[in-house]
Amino acid sequence: MTDTVLDDLKKQVEALTVELAEVRHVARLAKDRGEVENLFNRYMFLHNAFQDEQIIPLWAERGTPGMRARYTNAGQYVDYDSIIRYHQGRPTPTGKLILHATTTPVIEVGSDETAKGVWIMAGTESGLTDPEVAKDSPDYMYSPGLVDGKKVWAHWVWCKYAVDFIKQRGEWKIWKFRCYELARAPFEENWVSFGEKNQHAFDLDLMYFGDDGKAVFMPPADEPAPEHNHPYSPRTQQKLEPAPPAPYDVFEDTFR
Structure with missing residues (x-):
């Protein structure tokens, strides 16, 4: 065999x-992306089935630096x-329904065993409230009439999620979690008039x-919210928040 050959x-x-x-790098990214999407789904x-105790192991380990959760403007x-x-x-109250369907994911995986994702959620939330308890809430939150002697709340709801993930011991975990409620409306009312x-x-800090x-409220927040987000109003303009993550190598805290 010649030197040229x-x-x-x-x-x-x-x-x-x-x-x-x-090829291995691309395959690894594709596998990681699929695992991240499965984790959030x-x-x-579990949340829709009131099985939140099973969600706890999906979170990063105790002591993980930078963990964060935020659901309202009451704090994080x-x-x-x-x-x-x-x-x-x-609890799993009789007659209560939560059906949150997430869609439109944009997920990026870094080279440092972190990942970022955003989702849009459209869903329904409903339940029955004892009339005495309902007196503590505005009447416009409820539908006309009673079922089994109780007031009915039946809402359409739309949210956005921005979640950061971290891989620990070979498994992806939720690391930083933020929910943005975009709009909601009772079944009998449109979201424009209700938004006001x-x-x-x-x-x-309703939980x-x-x-x-x-109503069950959140525990006191650990720190104030850095800035406030508000749901849809007929007097505000929509903005790109959260911005879909861009491809990256090293994690940046873009959803804060």
Whole structure:
């Protein structure tokens, strides 16, 4: 075999080695992206079924630097125990329905075992409230009439999610979580007229409606919200928030 042939073979092997490394990198990114999307979808399936205790293991480990959760303008949670408090002790009230369907994901995976994703959610939320309990809430939150002697709340709801993920011990985990409520409306009313009435709601620390429709509030926030987000109003313009993540190598805190 001549030196020329050996040189050609060597060049081909080097080229194939580079190509194989690139293919492995692309395959790894695709696998990671799929695992991240499955993780968030699993979160939503569990949340819809009131199985939030099973969501706790989906979060990063206790002591992970930079953990964060934020749901309203009332503040954000940066301590592990206050973060998982959102998922502890949730009841499964009779007649209550949550159906949040997420869509339009944009997911980017970094080279540093982190990932970023945004989603849009469209869904329904409904339940029954004891009339005495309902007196503590505005009447426009409820539908006309009673079911089984209780007031009915049945809402369309739209949200956006911005979530950062981190890989720990070979598994992807939720690291930083933010929910932006975009709009909601009772079944009988459009979201434009209701949006004007409901601007104050995102400043409250409401966590969920429990048994008999009783409001359950979040624990005190660990720190103030850096800035405020408000749901749709007929007097405001829409903005690109959160911005879909761009491809990246090293994590930047873009959803803060």
